[in-house]
Amino acid sequence: MATDSNAITVADWLKQSALAIHQTGSGSAKIDAQLLLCHVLGKNRTWLFTWSDTELDAAEQQQAATLLQRRLDGEPIAYILGYREFWSLTLATEPSTLIPRADTETLVEWALELPLGPKAEVLDLGTGTGAIALALASENPGWNVQGVDLQAGAVALASRNARDNHLSHVTFCQSSWFEQVSGQFDLIVSNPPYIDPEDHHLDEGDVRFEPRSALIADEQGLADLRHIVDQSRLYLHGDGWLLVEHGYDQQAAVTELFRQAGYLDVSTREDLGGNPRITGGRWPAQQLA
Structure with missing residues (x-):
């Protein structure tokens, strides 16, 4: 049975992306990668670990890659996602x-x-x-x-x-x-x-x-x-x-x-x-x- 050579699982994307973000000097590379993928998939972090072998489709990969590049360019996670958690609140953020x-x-x-x-x-x-x-x-x-x-x-x-x-x-x-x-x-x-x-x-x-x-x-x-x-x-x-x-x-x-x-x-x-x-x-x- 043929397999898609471009397929990538949630776990693999998180690993590769966290490494790339870490190389920019970020001290929060793992959480950054998780938050980006949560945003793309509309899931929480628990889901990422529970369904870590799920494959990302082409559209999800493209959207995730776009957000990842913005983070690699140094843009803050809060501006990329458009929100930030503070206290017990979810707050919209803008530049x-x-x-x-x-x-x-x-x-x-x-x-x-x-x-x-x-x-x-x-x-x-x-x-x-x-x-x-x-x-x-x-x-x-x-x-x-x-x-x-x-x-x-x-x-x-x-x-x-x-x-x-x-x-x-x-x-x-x-x-x-x-x-x-x-x-x-x-x-x-x-x-x-x-x-x-x-x-x-x-x-x-x-x-x-x-x-x-x-x-x-x-x-x-x-x-x-x-x-x-x-x-x-x-x-x-x-x-x-x-x-x-x-x-x-x-x-x-x-x-x-x-x-x-x-x-x-x-x-x-x-x-x-x-x-x-x-x-x-x-x-x-x-x-x-």
Whole structure:
């Protein structure tokens, strides 16, 4: 019985593709290959292993090869697939916004530990895909969560993610930081641009494909962080909290910004790689005259 010399099984495609991706320097080659093939076949990862001897037809091979080449060219998986898992959510992604990263879940975890009450008012500055705002809202149906972003495309994407994840108590609007914001908040969170424009990491990995406006900031990456720490004081309730993500080498500088601005209980938490990544502080309650 004749066999198709071009036939390739799921297992063989995953092995060959993971090796090719690994040779580009990726540290997630196996999972990348699995996610690409899951997308092509419309199956989950369990299916890949259960039916690993299934042969791919010509159309599946062609589609998989096209996606694989994009990954070999360095394009991030999240942009190729059009979505990214964050917290318990599936978020649509676009090249106009940053890709949500697992390290940012450290900020979400910290925020959820704070004694904010069941009706907290929360503001997410520079929301991007809406990842932080939506993660917090998903855990607290009574919270009123607002996200803002300078880019209209990001606002539209975050709003779409809210709808797709059935989180109706989150709203998004276009604003340059606090320009269109009013009211007082119990919690302000932000993952702002914090990379020095001269940082060589901008030419490496996934960040090569991400929007520079969402990555870099003046003053060695501290300009936006400085603005947020300073201006948040005007929008926080007494005993309200500010939590910000920053670079692995910016802990001392960001801590000093918080302390100079008058925040209390200033501390920093590490990301999944053990790097100082999230700094936060509490705005003091107003003292009676």
